[in-house]
Amino acid sequence: MKSEKKVVVGGTIIDGTGKDPIEKGMLLIDGSRISAVGEKGQFDIPKDAMTIDAQGKTVIPGLIDAHMHFSGSRAGETRADRWRAGESLRAIRAGVDARAMLYMGYT
Numbered sequence: 001m002k003s004e005k006k007v008v009v010g011g012t013i014i015d016g017t018g019k020d021p022i023e024k025g026m027l028l029i030d031g032s033r034i035s036a037v038g039e040k041g042q043f044d045i046p047k048d049a050m051t052i053d054a055q056g057k058t059v060i061p062g063l064i065d066a067h068m069h070f071s072g073s074r075a076g077e078t079r080a081d082r083w084r085a086g087e088s089l090r091a092i093r094a095g096v097d098a099r100a101m102l103y104m105g106y107t
Contacts, residue, residue, distance in 0.1 A: 004031045007045050011054025013037060016061045027059060062107030070094035 006029040013025035015037065028036040028043065036043045045051065072090025073082050082090065 005029065005046050005049035006052060007049045008052045008054045008059055009040060009045075011057045011059045013059045021058075024055075025059070060105065063105045065101070065106055068101065068106075070098050072097070 008027040008029070010024055010026070013022040013027060015022075022037070022039055024040045026036075026038060026040050026042065026045075027034060028045070028049070072085070072093035074093070077085075085093075
């Protein structure tokens with residue numbers, strides 16, 4: 001059975017609470033929950049955990065954009081352009097836009 005434990009090691013962790021960032025931090029994820037956060041070496045890494053090297057990266061909570069519209073339209077398009085693009089193309093574009101937002105850290 002594949003382990004659901006992951007540990008992110010070596011990155012700068014910003015928890016979003018206003019506390020100082022943790023340089024060279026580590027974050028333990030057990031399934032869908034964060035179970036431990038601290039400085040590198042502060043807690044033991046489970047033997048069955050997958051290790052993710054985050055050195056040189058920053059780990060932050062997921063971002064939320066409460067005013068995002070995934071309409072599939074593009075900047076500068078006229079109403080006629082949107083009509084000509086058709087519903088199917090706009091749906092594909094909306095999916096591409098949603099994926100891009102996910103990769104940028106939006107949840």
